[in-house]
Amino acid sequence: AQSVTQPDIHITVSEGASLELRCNYSYGATPYLFWYVQSPGQGLQLLLKYFSGDTLVQGIKGFEAEFKRSQSSFNLRKPSVHWSDAAEYFCAVPFNNDMRFGAGTRLTVKP
Amino acid sequence: DVKVTQSSRYLVKRTGEKVFLECVQDMDHENMFWYRQDPGLGLRLIYFSYDVKMKEKGDIPEGYSVSREKKERFSLILESASTNQTSMYLCASKGVMIADTQYFGPGTRLTVL
Numbered sequence: 557a558q559s560v561t562q563p564d565i566h567i568t569v570s571e572g573a574s575l576e577l578r579c580n581y582s583y584g585a586t587p588y589l590f591w592y593v594q595s596p597g598q599g600l601q602l603l604l605k606y607f608s609g610d611t612l613v614q615g616i617k618g619f620e621a622e623f624k625r626s627q628s629s630f631n632l633r634k635p636s637v638h639w640s641d642a643a644e645y646f647c648a649v650p651f652n653n654d655m656r657f658g659a660g661t662r663l664t665v666k667p
Numbered sequence: 668d669v670k671v672t673q674s675s676r677y678l679v680k681r682t683g684e685k686v687f688l689e690c691v692q693d694m695d696h697e698n699m700f701w702y703r704q705d706p707g708l709g710l711r712l713i714y715f716s717y718d719v720k721m722k723e724k725g726d727i728p729e730g731y732s733v734s735r736e737k738k739e740r741f742s743l744i745l746e747s748a749s750t751n752q753t754s755m756y757l758c759a760s761k762g763v764m765i766a767d768t769q770y771f772g773p774g775t776r777l778t779v780l
Contacts (some may be wrong), residue, residue, distance in 0.1 A: 565707075588766050597738030599671070599757055600710075607766040646710070653698050653717055654725070655730045659709040 557597030558583045560630075560647045561615040562658035569637050570666045577632040577661050579621075590648040590655070591621055600646060606630065615642070639665050669694050671719035671772040673758050679778045681735070688775050695763030700759040701725075701733060710757065716741055747775040748779045 560581045568648060569575050582639050588607040592600040602617025611623040621632045644666045647658040674689035692699065700715040702725075712725030714733040722733050730752060734742045741760075745752055758772040 590769075597774070597776075599773045600769075601766045601771070604723075605766065605768065648769075649758075653723075653761075653763075654700065654712055654715060655759075655761070655769050657710045659707070 560658040568664040575634045579630045592646045594644045682716040688743040692760035696760035698761045701743045702757045704755040
């Protein structure tokens with residue numbers, strides 16, 4: 557079955573530093589892949605999604621992600637992190653009518 | 668602007684009480700979902716509905732039921748709340764295409780004492 561794995565439970569970066577959050581997928585065909593963000597006490601908000609075409613996808617809030625079939629990865633990146641990016645990030649893949657989420661990566665931003 | 672709303676942000680109930688969590692979406696989506704979110708466990712699907720009066724069990728349906736009498740409204744019911752149902756509950760809705768975005772409500776933090 558389709559699934560995603562986020563290997564990092566918690567990441568800490570300094571404000572202004574670059575960020576990469578990892579996501580690996582398990583899927584037979586070309587997958588649809590999503591990244592969501594959850595700010596503290598809030599629901600999830602879509603950052604970006606990939607379903608075909610260009611393997612580098614641009615999202616909101618300055619985030620991007622790159623689909624790499626050879627590595628079964630869809631890592632999320634941001635060149636310069638802001639304090640307001642502190643949140644939990646979820647990678648997800650559709651499964652039937654549902655969405656399967658990774659366990660999430662909590663991002664802490666140091667001043 | 669698309670919207671999924673949930674009836675309460677915070678709820679405190681006692682063991683054995685019947686609890687209703689309501690969710691309303693304004694996007695005319697066919698699919699609606701209830702998840703619970705617990706630290707270290709991510710989001711786990713409780714139930715989803717793909718049409719009015721239609722429902723399917725998710726990964727953890729035990730102790731829960733759902734109701735969808737109108738397309739825009741999807742209710743989660745805890746028939747007899749227990750302390751292990753203390754959690755964050757998230758409602759979501761989505762269109763029928765696989766690449767459609769799933770939109771989430773703000774969540775209800777339920778505490779069962």
